[in-house]
Amino acid sequence: MPLRNYSNIIVRREVREELEKLREELGVRDFSDLLALLVAKYREYTSITSKLVEHLTSISSKVDELLTRVSSIATSNSSSLESKQYATQSSKRITAWDILKRDKITCASSIKAKNPARIIESLFEKGAVRIDLGRDVCVVYPEFWWRFWDTLDKLKTPNDEENLKEIKDEKMKWLYSTLRREGIIVLDSTRKPPVWTFNKQVEIPEKAFEVEEGGGTSGGDKASQGEAEESYEPEELYR
Secondary structure: OOOOOOOOOOOOHHHHHHHHHHHHHHOOOOHHHHHHHHHHHHHHHHHHHHHHHHHHHHHHHHHHHHHHHHHHHHHHHHHHHHHHHHHHHHHOOEEHHHHHHHHOEEEHHHEOOOOHHHHHHHHHHHOOEEEEOOOOEEEEOHHHHHHHHHHHHOOOOOOHHHHHHHOOOHHHHHHHHHHHHOOOEEEEOOOOOOEEEEOOOEEOOHHHHOEOOOOOEHHHHOOOOOHHHOEEOHHHHEO
C-alpha cells in the first residue's frame, strides 16, 4: 500500500531502466523528485517555445509587411517608367515604311488612310515588292521577301500541305498560301532540280536588290518624298 500523498505508477521495464539512468545522472534522490523535475522542465520548455513562436510570428508579419511595401514601391516605379516610355513612344510619329518593316506585309485593303493606292505605290518606289492579287494589292518588305524566297527554294514538291509544314513563320505561311491560291507562284518541274517561278503579278523594284547585310534596305534610308514618308499613328493608318 502506497504511503500517504503517494501513488503507484506502473511503467515498462525498459522505461524504468532509462529513468534510473537519468536519475543517477541528474543526482536526484528518488523517482518522485525525478518526475517532478521532468514536469517542471517540460512546462519551462513549452513556455519558452510558445514565446519563440509568438516572436517569430511577429517577425514574419513584419517581414511580409516590408515585402509588400517594397513590392508596391517597385510596381509604382515600374508603372511610372512604362508610362514615361509610352508617352515618349506615343510622341513619335511612325511612317508607313516603319510599319511595313515591322509587319513585313501590307495590303491596300488594310490601309484606312485617304489614298491607299498612293501609299502602296510609294512603298513600292522605296523598295517593297508589289504583288497584284486582282481584288487587292500587297507589298512585302524586301528583306522578308528574300528570306521567303530562300525558304521557298528549299521546297521541292508542289504539295502545299507538306510545304506548309516545312514553313515555320506564320506570315510566310500566309504569303505562300495566298500566292499559291492566286496561281502567282508555281513549281517548274521541267527543270532539274525543280525551281519555283512567279509571273508578272509580282513586281520587284531595283531598290529591293539593295538589301544590306543585317536586314536593312537602302529603300528605308533613302526614302523618296511622298505618302509613304508621311507620318501616322499606327491606328490612323491601319484598320
